[in-house]
Amino acid sequence: MNERENANILRAVFDALPSLVFVVDQDVRIQEYNAAASDLLMVERMTVIKQRAGDILHCVHSRDVPDGCGRSPFCKTCIIRNSVTEAFHGNRVVRRRARIELLQGATKKEIYALITASPFSFQDRPLALLVIEDISEIAELYRMIPICSVCKKVRDDKESWMLVEAYFKNNWGVDFSHGLCPDCYKIESDKLKAYIKTEQAKPPDPRSSDR
Numbered sequence: 001m002n003e004r005e006n007a008n009i010l011r012a013v014f015d016a017l018p019s020l021v022f023v024v025d026q027d028v029r030i031q032e033y034n035a036a037a038s039d040l041l042m043v044e045r046m047t048v049i050k051q052r053a054g055d056i057l058h059c060v061h062s063r064d065v066p067d068g069c070g071r072s073p074f075c076k077t078c079i080i081r082n083s084v085t086e087a088f089h090g091n092r093v094v095r096r097r098a099r100i101e102l103l104q105g106a107t108k109k110e111i112y113a114l115i116t117a118s119p120f121s122f123q124d125r126p127l128a129l130l131v132i133e134d135i136s137e138i139a140e141l142y143r144m145i146p147i148c149s150v151c152k153k154v155r156d157d158k159e160s161w162m163l164v165e166a167y168f169k170n171n172w173g174v175d176f177s178h179g180l181c182p183d184c185y186k187i188e189s190d191k192l193k194a195y196i197k198t199e200q201a202k203p204p205d206p207r208s209s210d211r
Contacts, residue, residue: 021036
């Protein structure tokens with residue numbers, strides 16, 4: 001397989017990925033992007049290349065200052081930008097949760113995403129692969145889960161009430177591990193100590209001495 005065929009395969013794999021994938025530099029300027037990102041952006045390629053991701057995605061904070069993405073006070077806490085920065089320091093960031101506010105025309109849209117940033121080098125140039133997975137639908141489902149305010153059981157779509165663990169197991173295939181948080185550990189420990197103290201304070205059973 002020659003070099004051109006290798007490049008074609010890599011491009012095909014790149015475009016087959018369902019999430020938004022960008023190749024960015026340290027200032028989060030887009031050097032390349034995949035088909036999923038192209039479908040979202042719907043602008044000419046030359047409009048995208050070399051532009052900062054926040055400007056192209058229309059992050060609301062990219063308009064806070066004239067200089068755009070990466071220059072407003074909010075950008076210091078931007079998960080996308082900070083994840084890319086970590087990647088350029090040699091650390092791979094995997095599926096970090098982020099809430100992103102974008103402008104669509106005059107409307108502000110809020111999306112929830114998982115951010116992955118991986119460092120790599122191409123032609124002796126340091127770059128980062130930035131992956132944005134939109135999990136807004138899942139986040140919306142979590143917000144809509146009806147839970148009892150007293151016993152904390154969850155109601156499913158069949159109007160059945162069940163423990164939180166059973167709900168997530170049945171609907172998401174999620175298993176829970178169980179432990180005690182520090183507050184509950186102290187409560188249960190105090191209960192056990194009080195029980196032991198009560199038992200020790202009881203007078204001996206006279207029947208036990210007759211045996």
